[in-house]
Amino acid sequence: MKPRLLPRTPAAVAGAALVAAMVVLAVVGPPLWGATAERIDAAAILQGTSAAHPLGTDSLGRDLLARVLVAGRFSLALALAATLIGGLAGIVLGALPSVLPGRAARLITGAVNALVAFPGLLLAMFTAVVSGLGARGAVLGIGVAIAPGFARLTQTLAATVAGSDYVSAARMLGVSRRRVLTGHVLPNIAEPLILQLTQALGGALLGLAGMSFLGLGVQPPSFDWGRLLFDGFARIYVTPEVALGPAAAVALAGIGFNLLGDAMAKAAARTAPAGKKPAVAVPPNPGEPDPGAVLEVKGLTVAFPGGATPVRELSLTIAPGEIVGLVGESGSGKSLTAAAIGGLVPYPGTVTYGRLLLGGRDMATLSGKELGTALAMVFQDPMASLNPALRVGGQLAEVAIAHQGAGRAEANRRAVDRLGHVHLPDPAARARQHPHELSGGMRQRAVIAMGLMATPRLIIADEPTTALDVTVQRQILRLLREVTEETGAAALFISHDIAVVGELCDRVMVMYAGRVVEELPVARLAAEAAHPYTRALIASLPDMDTDRDRPLASIPGRQPAPSDVGPGCAFADRCALASARCAAERPPLIPYGVAGRVACWEVT
Numbered sequence: 001m002k003p004r005l006l007p008r009t010p011a012a013v014a015g016a017a018l019v020a021a022m023v024v025l026a027v028v029g030p031p032l033w034g035a036t037a038e039r040i041d042a043a044a045i046l047q048g049t050s051a052a053h054p055l056g057t058d059s060l061g062r063d064l065l066a067r068v069l070v071a072g073r074f075s076l077a078l079a080l081a082a083t084l085i086g087g088l089a090g091i092v093l094g095a096l097p098s099v100l101p102g103r104a105a106r107l108i109t110g111a112v113n114a115l116v117a118f119p120g121l122l123l124a125m126f127t128a129v130v131s132g133l134g135a136r137g138a139v140l141g142i143g144v145a146i147a148p149g150f151a152r153l154t155q156t157l158a159a160t161v162a163g164s165d166y167v168s169a170a171r172m173l174g175v176s177r178r179r180v181l182t183g184h185v186l187p188n189i190a191e192p193l194i195l196q197l198t199q200a201l202g203g204a205l206l207g208l209a210g211m212s213f214l215g216l217g218v219q220p221p222s223f224d225w226g227r228l229l230f231d232g233f234a235r236i237y238v239t240p241e242v243a244l245g246p247a248a249a250v251a252l253a254g255i256g257f258n259l260l261g262d263a264m265a266k267a268a269a270r271t272a273p274a275g276k277k278p279a280v281a282v283p284p285n286p287g288e289p290d291p292g293a294v295l296e297v298k299g300l301t302v303a304f305p306g307g308a309t310p311v312r313e314l315s316l317t318i319a320p321g322e323i324v325g326l327v328g329e330s331g332s333g334k335s336l337t338a339a340a341i342g343g344l345v346p347y348p349g350t351v352t353y354g355r356l357l358l359g360g361r362d363m364a365t366l367s368g369k370e371l372g373t374a375l376a377m378v379f380q381d382p383m384a385s386l387n388p389a390l391r392v393g394g395q396l397a398e399v400a401i402a403h404q405g406a407g408r409a410e411a412n413r414r415a416v417d418r419l420g421h422v423h424l425p426d427p428a429a430r431a432r433q434h435p436h437e438l439s440g441g442m443r444q445r446a447v448i449a450m451g452l453m454a455t456p457r458l459i460i461a462d463e464p465t466t467a468l469d470v471t472v473q474r475q476i477l478r479l480l481r482e483v484t485e486e487t488g489a490a491a492l493f494i495s496h497d498i499a500v501v502g503e504l505c506d507r508v509m510v511m512y513a514g515r516v517v518e519e520l521p522v523a524r525l526a527a528e529a530a531h532p533y534t535r536a537l538i539a540s541l542p543d544m545d546t547d548r549d550r551p552l553a554s555i556p557g558r559q560p561a562p563s564d565v566g567p568g569c570a571f572a573d574r575c576a577l578a579s580a581r582c583a584a585e586r587p588p589l590i591p592y593g594v595a596g597r598v599a600c601w602e603v604t
């Protein structure tokens with residue numbers, strides 16, 4: 001986990017101070033006060049508070065203050081052990097359903113659900129009794145009591161990550177369940193689990209003290225805070241101060257860990273509103289910028305921990321009014337390219353680039369408001385962009401209020417105007433409806449209208465028509481073309497369908513395993529496409545002459561996973577033209593034909 005500043009709230013400061021004090025005490029306690037804590041004094045048996053013994057003495061005349069100070073190390077060590085046992089067992093139990101076959105997975109999920117419903121203290125007591133009284137039994141007991149909570153948290157987090165597009169893409173690419181778990185799921189849920197471990201440590205301290213207090217934990221001559229509390233409790237009516245010391249120590253340490261865990265969780269949530277901001281690094285200046293371009297991207301790379309680099313050194317330029325199509329099969333890195341341009345790569349992805357200019361300005365320097373005005377993004381699922389609880393018109397109006405400081409009435413008027421602009425019938429009535437009252441095509445129009453509330457210089461549309469039927473798809477494509485022609489906005493249109501790209505775009509960029517392998521004007525696509533992958537994509541399209549009785553041509557083999565791309569051409573092992581050089585050396589993307597670029601040894 002990356003070091004993160006804690007918020008400077010009194011609770012965070014108090015938590016950090018208490019935990020720091022606890023750690024210092026664990027280190028210096030036994031060497032400083034160990035001898036005093038063990039010194040038997042027959043003349044001072046069972047005393048209350050005195051100048052020599054501020055917390056009194058025990059039945060052997062040993063100083064209780066020294067014993068409380070010394071017991072800190074053992075108490076913390078036991079709590080750490082219990083938390084690690086519980087945490088590890090829980091994470092394994094929670095992760096197993098993602099890798100096991102259906103029936104075993106259901107069995108484990110059911111068992112975890114049952115254990116979560118079982119009172120933790122009973123579980124701990126039962127385990128401690130079965131595994132033998134003493135510190136070991138208590139640690140195991142608390143570990144077992146903690147584990148179901150961790151298992152449930154891991155399951156919930158893993159299920160959230162498992163539903164994301166990149167995991168689906170990895171599965172589609174044939175990545176094994178185990179690799180999906182270790183490479184995609186666990187790294188993305190590590191942070192909340194670590195935060196939970198810190199909080200669990202406080203709970204384990206209290207739990208262990210409780211076990212010792214019940215006589216189920218640490219046995220003499222060893223002692224932890226719970227044991228001291230147990231011993232002091234018998235004298236609570238005569239000399240209450242003897243129980244006070246261990247009780248205060250347990251309470252303060254427990255509160256300290258809980259406050260610290262809480263503060264860490266808040267700090268993490270604050271830095272990660274909707275998936276944390278990825279790290280962005282800018283390597284040295286790569287040549288002169290293109291003054292005429294709306295968008296200029298040079299050397300864009302997106303990487304994830306564990307070696308996955310789904311976008312590699314991608315460069316693209318889009319002129320005003322131009323629509324560039326980014327095409328490639330699932331998992332080639334199209335969506336992450338769009339996300340990186342929009343600053344939306346999910347944590348823990350890292351984005352690096354030589355240049356990322358929107359209208360000549362480095363996108364990293366644009367404020368949220370400037371970016372919101374200059375860039376409009378349209379995604380495949382319009383429901384993801386529209387809040388189901390709000391009326392369509394109100395949501396559009398919000399953009400004008402937030403970005404242009406418009407008044408409510410003016411913003412509403414503009415929203416209806418924009419909805420009419422994207423050919424939504426009866427826009428005033430539609431504006432008063434909720435998203436679920438609109439058809440899929442209407443919703444996508446509404447999202448495009450939302451992008452047009454400002455005057456975007458760039459529209460990024462990521463598979464905006466994939467979920468729509470063919471007729472509606474045509475209408476939306478026409479609308480996008482109309483909008484760019486009217487407003488002069490540039491567009492990056494992402495699709496896995498080269499036919500759709502051919503219909504709408506001016507220029508096409510073909511992506512394979514994170515890299516652009518070919519780029520050319522759409523008008524030359526049929527005649528001049530040179531890269532074997534582009535040609536295979538075109539060949540797999542049906543046309544009027546296609547024999548309907550025979551299966552469509554498909555490209556044999558699979559695209560390599562983002563972490564498995566070798567040194568040569570990533571397409572080599574699916575390519576009929578590949579030579580030994582292709583497997584060993586990656587072809588550069590170089591000018592080819594009239595206005596194209598291609599990366600292939602065999603055609604250049």
Ligand SMILES: Nc1ncnc2c1ncn2[C@@H]1O[C@H](COP(=O)(O)OP(=O)(O)OP(=O)(O)O)[C@@H](O)[C@H]1O
Nearest residue numbers: 166169170304308310329330331332333334335336
């Ligand atoms: N957060 C992440 N962590 C690790 N790998 C990721 C993450 N997000 C995406 N990937 C991987 O990056 C690769 C490219 O994903 P991307 O979504 O950009 O592909 P795509 O070409 O848009 O595919 P699709 O058409 O299916 O959306 C995939 O193999 C995916 O598994």
